Amino acid sequence: QQQVKQSPQSLIVQKGGISIINCAYENTAFDYFPWYQQFPGKGPALLIAIRPDVSEKKEGRFTISFNKSAKQFSLHIMDSQPGDSATYFCAASIAGFQKLVFGTGTRLLVSP
Amino acid sequence: ETGVTQSPTHLIKTRGQQVTLRCSSQSGHNTVSWYQQALGQGPQFIFQYYREEENGRGNFPPRFSGLQFPNYSSELNVNALELDDSALYLCASSLKGDDAFFGQGTRLTVV
Numbered sequence: 529q530q531q532v533k534q535s536p537q538s539l540i541v542q543k544g545g546i547s548i549i550n551c552a553y554e555n556t557a558f559d560y561f562p563w564y565q566q567f568p569g570k571g572p573a574l575l576i577a578i579r580p581d582v583s584e585k586k587e588g589r590f591t592i593s594f595n596k597s598a599k600q601f602s603l604h605i606m607d608s609q610p611g612d613s614a615t616y617f618c619a620a621s622i623a624g625f626q627k628l629v630f631g632t633g634t635r636l637l638v639s640p
Numbered sequence: 641e642t643g644v645t646q647s648p649t650h651l652i653k654t655r656g657q658q659v660t661l662r663c664s665s666q667s668g669h670n671t672v673s674w675y676q677q678a679l680g681q682g683p684q685f686i687f688q689y690y691r692e693e694e695n696g697r698g699n700f701p702p703r704f705s706g707l708q709f710p711n712y713s714s715e716l717n718v719n720a721l722e723l724d725d726s727a728l729y730l731c732a733s734s735l736k737g738d739d740a741f742f743g744q745g746t747r748l749t750v751v
Contacts (some may be wrong), residue, residue, distance in 0.1 A: 534682075562739065571644075571742035573732050615683050618740065626673055626732070626740050627696050630682030 532620050534631025541638050547605040549634045551618035554599065558620040562628070563592065563603045566615045575616075576603075579623065608638045643667060644733050644743035652749045653721050661716040661746045663731030671695070672714040674706060675730040683730055689714055690736055696713065718748075726750045 531551045541547045550620045551561075559580055564572035578585045578592040578601065591604040605612055615635050619628040643666035653659050660714070665672050671690045675683035684700035689708035703719040718725060726749050732740040 564742075569744075569747075571646075571745045574739055574741060577739060619682075625696060626671060626688060626734050626736070626738075627685045627698070628673075628675075628683070628732075628740060629685070633680075633682050 532618060532629050532631045534618050534634060536634060537632070538635040539590065539637070541608045541636065543610060543638055543640055544576050545608050545638075547608045547612070547636055547638070548602060549618070549636075550600065550602045550630055551620075551631050552598075552600045553620050553629075555620070556599070560621050560623040561592070561594065561601050562619050563590070564617045564619065564630075565612075566617065566633075572617060605633075605636075608636075610638045610640050612636060613638050625637075644731060644741055646729075646731050646743040646746050648746060649744065650747045650749075652751060655721055655723060655750055657721050658717065658719045659721060659748060661718075661729050661748070663714045663716070663733075663743060665712045665714065665731075666741055669733035669735055669741075670712055671709055672712065672732045672736075672737045673732045674714070674716045675732065675742075676700070677728040677730055677745070679727070711713075713726070715721030721750045723750050 562577035563575045566572045589606045594601045618631040642649040645664045673688040674686040677683040687697040692708045708714045728745040
């Protein structure tokens with residue numbers, strides 16, 4: 529029940545396209561859902577996070593869509609750029625206790 | 641950059657040895673969490689410290705232990721190292737209940 533399932537495992541998108549990564553969770557106690565970007569040899573960097581009182585949050589080219597009833601959330605990267613090529617992790621936790629449960633990661637490649 | 645710094649960046653240890661990893665949290669953050677990230681996988685929660693007290697632990701054996709100091713910096717200690725302990729160890733700091741920011745990690749190789 530603690531798992532967060534992430535798909536796809538890898539993704540290739542052309543420059544300027546939309547990258548979409550999906551995650552699903554089981555634990556209904558989760559109420560904080562961040563997305564992290566990680567480059568090789570670096571620590572994860574917080575991109576954007578959402579709490580379940582809203583269904584969508586947008587920051588620049590990054591948007592989280594959240595479906596509480598389906599227990600799913602997704603990251604959309606608009607106008608994808610080669611510099612976005614990295615591994616993306618979704619995560620979930622119970623707010624107030626930062627035990628993040630991470631998905632398995634999606635390796636994104638944006639082709640020029 | 642997040643303001644979370646970890647040291648050392650890399651180290652190599654022999655099986656059976658002990659290791660201490662260090663983390664300086666971002667200014668103003670009172671919560672530090674440690675994660676283990678094996679190659680090609682997502683980070684796994686080890687434990688969390690809040691105001692110098694352990695505040696939750698993941699599925700790791702007791703040979704993984706930690707400390708948090710009054711300035712909120714932290715140490716992760718691993719005794720009796722095993723080959724499977726080879727991983728990237730990540731420290732994350734936050735204000736309790738808020739966004740967590742990760743350091744660059746310490747790459748530990750056990751041979």
